[in-house]
Amino acid sequence: MDKRVLPLAIGGLGIGTTEFTIMGLLPDVAQSLQVSIPEAGRLISAYALGVVIGAPLLIGYSVKFPPKKVLIALMVLFAVFNGLSAIAPNYTLMLVARFLSGLPHGAFFGVGTVVASRIGGPGKEARYISLMFTGLTVANLAMVPLVTYVGHTFHWRWYFAIVAFIGLIALLSLFVWLPAMKGKGEDAHFRDELHFLKNQQSWYVLLITAIGFGGLFAWFSYINPLMTEVAGIAKSNMAYVMTLAGGGMVVGNLVGGYVSDKMGAPKTCAFLLLLMMLALTGVFFFSGTRAIALTLTFMCGGLSMSVSAPINIMMMRAAPNAEMMAAAFMQAAFNVANALGAYLGAIPLLHGLPYNYPSLVGVGMTLIGLLICTAYIARYARVRVAKEMQTGA
DSSP: OOTTTHHHHHHHHHHHHHHHHHHHSHHHHHHHHTOOHHHHHHHHHHHHHHHHHHHHHHHHTTTTSOHHHHHHHHHHHHHHHHHHHHHOOSHHHHHHHHHHHHHHHHHHHHHHHHHHHHHHOTTOHHHHHHHHHHHHHHIIIIIHHHHHHHHHHTOTHHHHHHHHHHHHHHHHHHHHHSOOOOOOOTTOOHHHHTGGGGOHHHHHHHHIIIIITHHHHHHHTTHHHIIIIISOOOGGGHHHHHHHHHHHHHHHHHHHHHHHHHHOHHHHHHHHHHHHHHHHHHHHHHTTSHHHHHHHHHHHHHHHHHTHHHHHHHHHHHOTTOHHHHHHHHHHHHHHHHHHHHHHHHHHHHTTOOTTHHHHHHHHHHHHHHHHHHHHIIIIIHHHHHHHHHHHO
16 A cells, blocks of 8 residues: 555544544443433544534635644544543533544545545546545445454443544644645635535535435444345354444445546446446345345445545545545435435334344435436536547547
């Protein structure tokens, strides 16, 4: 890996670890803070709310500064707030600490996406964005199971201490390896950064993300009961299933970036949405067969991260003068996809249907995303190619 993008990957490792480990430690946290598990679940919602609010606010007020300084400041906030989570004495303060911990999440990836694309240069933008997201995928593959084990075995507070330590390592690496780049200067204003929302092209990409990729969250939100009750896998082996999904995320993330640079972001996005729809259809029909269910787990894990690079490239092209803010809104859209997929995926379960039915909801969501992506290609991608051909001629 290019050492210039390594600090972004380490930051992604810390963010992925803090975002997803809490799900496996909810009973421990609930018991320690003397609240119910549903109340402890609000810690997840508080973090997600912090992501949605923090992304546009922090980006809007920081675009005038050099990206390196912004990323360093964001990682300072990340390390401090996760450190506070490790020592929060009660539920209320923990809730506040989790909200504050989420604030730098979207902004870090927003700035990092643009920085990674600049480091990669023309023809390698998507590949370098995927390198940044490697940290997030490695977190799901290795750090989340490891830190969950540490939290169960010793104390859940070690989870936040480890995350804060990763933040300090990321902070040091940003100082040492990340190249200096110019910011927009004093002329940049918050309101100007939001002008891209007046562009319909931006809303196409946001809808593709929030609806189309919400289909995978409909599957992933209920993967535990799907694999244990439908596929017949022992609960004690679910850690291995999650590691399998994490391995797929690592592979899919890197492949998605490479293919996007070769095929172009819009075509890659449409192709991945089609594959997602087919894979989720397979989950619905064949999850009762253990070997097929495990294979589809790896595939769906890979597809869930393969889209990160191409969809972010599409968003930056839709907002050429506000790339960082646009990338931050993409993080908000992914959180909407997470919430929407989990909510809609629960509807068939509330009517007593088996746990393979959320994936059928996911098929419908992915189909809608594919149709929107097809409309995007017809309206924007072909026009862009035609303009490039005229310019070349």
